[in-house]
Every structure is written in C-alpha cells, then in structure tokens.
Amino acid sequence: MSPLDERNIYLIGPRASGKTTLGRLLAERLGRPFADLDARFVEIHGESIAALVARDGWEAFRLAEAAIMAEIGKETGLVVATGGGAVLMPENRAVLARGLVFYLQAQPERLAERLMADMLEAQRPRLTELGLREEITATLAEREPLYLACAHACLPERGPEELLDMALRALAAW
Numbered sequence: 417m418s419p420l421d422e423r424n425i426y427l428i429g430p431r432a433s434g435k436t437t438l439g440r441l442l443a444e445r446l447g448r449p450f451a452d453l454d455a456r457f458v459e460i461h462g463e464s465i466a467a468l469v470a471r472d473g474w475e476a477f478r479l480a481e482a483a484i485m486a487e488i489g490k491e492t493g494l495v496v497a498t499g500g501g502a503v504l505m506p507e508n509r510a511v512l513a514r515g516l517v518f519y520l521q522a523q524p525e526r527l528a529e530r531l532m533a534d535m536l537e538a539q540r541p542r543l544t545e546l547g548l549r550e551e552i553t554a555t556l557a558e559r560e561p562l563y564l565a566c567a568h569a570c571l572p573e574r575g576p577e578e579l580l581d582m583a584l585r586a587l588a589a590w
Contacts, residue, residue: 423585428563429520430556431500434576438520439497441580446587452497456484465499474531478505479494485511500555503562512566516590518583519567524552526573546589 425442427435436452443450457465457480482505488496489511496515500590502508528549565572569586571579 424489424492424494424496424515425499426496426515426517427520428498428503428512428517428566429500430522430527430552430559433500433520433522433573434519434579435497437576438518438571438579438583439495441576442583443495445580448493448495448496450497451488451491453481453484453499454497455486455504457481457499460484460533476498481505482507489514494515499557503559503566509562509566515570516587517566518586519563519570520573520579521563521570522573524549524556527552527556542569 425446425448426441429435438452439452439494440446454465457477461468461480465477468480481499481502485498485502485505485508488494498508498512503512525547530547533554568590569583571582571586574582
C-alpha cells in the first residue's frame with residue numbers, strides 16, 4: 417500500500433454539492449470504504465442533526481461534528497463526505513490537511529434547485545433566518561475561502577460521472 421493509498425480522501429463543499437454521491441462512486445471505484453460525516457453523526461448520536469440543533473444549537477452540533485471528524489481522521493484509506501460546514505472548525509481543517517481534499521464547487525442557483533427538490537430537513541436544517549437562496553449565497557460567501565484554503569483540487573459543477581473522472585485524474589496526478 418502506497419502512502420497515497422493510506423491517506424483519506426475528503427470531499428468538501430456546500431450542502432447539496434454532491435459530496436455523498438461522488439463519495440460513494442469514488443469509494444466504489446477505488447475499492448475504499450466510504451464514510452459520510454452526517455450519517456455517522458446520526459449513527460453515533462441516535463438523532464437527526466436538526467433535532468440536536470433545535471435542542472442545543474449549531475455550536476453543539478459543530479462540537480459533535482468535530483469529535484466525529486477527529487475519529488475519522490484516525491482511520492486510513494477512507495473516502496469521506498464531510499458536512500457543508502465542517503471547514504468552519506480549525507480542528508476539522510487540521511484533519512483535512514492530513515488527507516487529500518476535493519472541493520466540490522456549485523453555483524448558488526443550482527444548490528437551491530437541489531435543496532428544493534430534496535429538502536432532507538432532518539439532515540439539512542436551516543442555517544439562518546434568510547430565505548433559501550439568500551442563505552446559500554451568504555453561507556457560500558463565508559465558507560468559500562475556507563473551502564479553497566483546504567482543497568488540493570477543485571471540482572467544478574458537473575454530473576456525477578464527469579466529477580468521478582476528474583477526481584480520478586487528479587488522484588493519478590498525485
């Protein structure tokens with residue numbers, strides 16, 4: 417196993433950018449285990465993200481997410497779909513820095529379309545009191561510098577198979 421094989425591959429980007437979809441495809445193609453940070457949260461805590469946020473607030477969720485990210489960071493050879501806000505915590509960015517990181521870029525309009533088509537409110541609770549499109553634009557503006565700072569490669573908005581090909585080409589170049 418080469419050092420590249422041992423490093424986790426992390427997918428970062430806003431909600432509905434395709435991290436889970438690409439993560440599953442990439443893991444299957446590479447023969448690696450797949451981990452979804454949001455799904456792992458539900459598995460560990462036995463409740464939805466929305467339930468924790470409603471009860472204890474976003475800060476409590478971010479702390480729980482960071483604990484899960486730290487545990488995932490101890491594993492090797494994973495493909496990991498992170499939550500959209502995982503880059504907000506410095507300790508999560510430190511975990512990302514030990515792996516290979518792809519930033520899945522998407523236009524706010526496209527993200528809004530995807531979210532409206534599949535709200536998943538238990539998984540994707542509202543971040544602000546703004547309307548959906550305004551919220552997406554505001555959070556993307558806040559987080560994009562962090563996404564860019566963490567990323568080893570940026571994958572522009574494309575279909576899943578094309579994103580997979582782009583990711584595989586980037587990995588081959590490493």
